[in-house]
Amino acid sequence: MTGTARPGGAARIAILVKGYPRLSETFIAQEILALERRGLPLDIWALRRPTDTLRHPMHDAIRAPVAYLPEYLREAPWRGLRALAWSLRRPGLARLLAVFWRDLRRDPTPNRGRRLGQALILARELPDAVAHLHVHFLHTPASVARYAALLTGRSWSFSAHAKDIWTTPAWELSEKMASASWGVTCTRDGLARLTECGAGRVSLAYHGLDLGRFPAPAARPPRDGRQAADPLRILSVGRLVAKKGFDDFIDALACLPRSLHWRASLIGGGDLREALAARVREAGLSERVTFLGARAQPDVIAAMREADLFVLPTKPAATGDRDGLPNVLMEAASQGLPIVATDFAGTPELIRNGTHGLLVPPGDVPALADAMARLAGDPEARRRLADAAYRRLAGEFTVERGIALMAARFGQAVGQDPGEAPGIPAQAPEAACACGS
Structure with a gap:
């Protein structure tokens, strides 16, 4: 069943995600909104309901209807039983069960049955x-x-994207990619891993x-x-999970x-909040480091415009999880905010060390502490790096x-020529301050 309209309306595309909406997945919301504006008819299906209490304005601009599958089958036994009875009559059942x-x-594992x-x-x-x-992430959603x-x-x-590439077994990546019509990935680092597994x-x-x-x-004062x-203002943004390297960030601040004179703010929520807060207390930095929690994009962008330096020291987690190209790096570059990060995963695909920011192992x-200190005392170097990062972002x-x-x-999949959708105007730049990413 490909490329043709079915009874009941024009052919549509179902976008399957693990959860929706999610504060940490601005890249998915941005993509859905851009595809809608090209006239593609989309439906959103999620494996779980949202756990974030906040939404980005971008989510409110998306018009696609959203449906939720039961996260656990025991939550909707009748839906499961009706689906099972229906499936027994489908010609594709034998192929699926094999x-x-x-x-x-x-x-x-129970997860496989779920x-x-x-x-x-x-x-x-x-x-x-x-x-x-179309599914986002090659692990369980796929x-x-x-x-x-x-x-x-x-x-x-x-x-x-990232975790799905690096924590999914090679056999599973290979078989899923062979089964799919096509796929995309968001970094050369991830593409190399998929190619090793037979991506064609x-x-x-x-x-x-x-x-x-x-x-x-924004124009920034030359704080040093x-x-x-008038202390230097240092900012980091991300989920409080191991791969973001916030333990190294705190240790580097202590060095x-x-x-x-500096103050640091950390925006994001996650399981490591208490452990990281304890690390700050042990380092004697409680008066200088502030945890701001999860924030919607308007607040994130406002914080970036007030900061002097952005730091994101991502690294591989013990589980094998790792980042791709964090969107917050592009968002920091969009605000002319100089960047210190790690030479890891997809980051060097955007930031070239010494040209667009400083990268450390x-x-x-x-x-990391040395790179932060170098830029802290050199406002002119910060401006030069930030300007170059903005030009790279805007150009590539x-x-x-x-x-x-x-x-x-x-x-091609639905037999349409996707263009700009009438009646869905692009967002005016003046509204960007209230929207973010």
């Missing part, structure tokens, strides 16, 4: 007009998409940034940390020269590069 059984033998149940519900409840499935596609005969595709129809598509939604970079009454606390990392590729693929 694939599922092969997966289960290699991954005999994904099958969610897939049966998704397959039964998808509107007839949906001709194609299992649901693949199983549902096998049962219904629909085509499916994927966007691979995967393209590089950076998320990029829609600069029309952001204010122009010499004045106690800064005693003569340097992941996990190297002394090098705009959202349209990736969206043009995906819109063309989706258009």
Whole structure:
């Protein structure tokens, strides 16, 4: 079932995500909004309901209807039983069960069975007009998409990002990629890993940034940390999880020269909040480091415009999890905020050391502290690096590069020529201060 309208309306695309909306996944919301503005009819399906109490303004601009699968099958037994009865009459069931059984033998976990149940519900409840499935993340969400596609005969595709690439077994990546019609991934680092696993129809598509939604970079005073009454303002943004390297950030702050006056803010929520707060107390930095919690994009952008230096020391987690190209680096660059980060994962694809920012080896606390101290005392170097990063962002990392590729693929899948959708105007730059990413 590909490329043609079904009874009940024009052909549509179902976008499957793990949770929606999520504060940490601005790149997904940005992509959905951009595809809608090209006239593609989308539905959103999520494996779980939102856990964030805040939303980005971008989520309110998206018009696609949202449906939720039960996160746990016990939450909706009748939906599961109806889907099972319906599936028993589908010609694709034998093909699905053969694939599922092969997966289960290699991954005999309750999670595997849960994904099958969610897939049966998704397959039964998808509107007839949906001709194609697209899933974000190649780990468990892609299992649901693949199983549902096998049962219904629909085509499916994927966007691979970071954790899914590095924590999914090679056999599973290989078989999912072979089953999909096509896929994209957002860094050369991730593409290399997928290529090792046999990727044949995967393209590089950076998320990029829609600069029309952001204010122009702000002029910054030349703070150098010499004045106690006007300390240097250091900012970091991200989920409080191991791969973001916030433990190294705190340790590096503790290593800064005693003569340097600074204050640091950390925006984000996550499981490591208490552990990181304890680390701050143990280092004697409680008066200088502030945890601001999770924030919507207007607050994040406002904080970036007030800061003097942005720091994000990502590194591999013990579980194998790692970042791709963090969107917050592009957002910092969009605000003319100088960057210190690590030479790791997708970061050097945007930031070239000494040209667009300073990069240090992941996990190297002394090098991180030295880079922060160097830029703290050199406002002119900060301005030069920030200007270069902004030019690189505007020239090579705009959202349209990736969206043009995906819109063309989706258009083929549903038999449409995706253009600008009438009646959905692009957001005016003046509104960007209230929107962010």
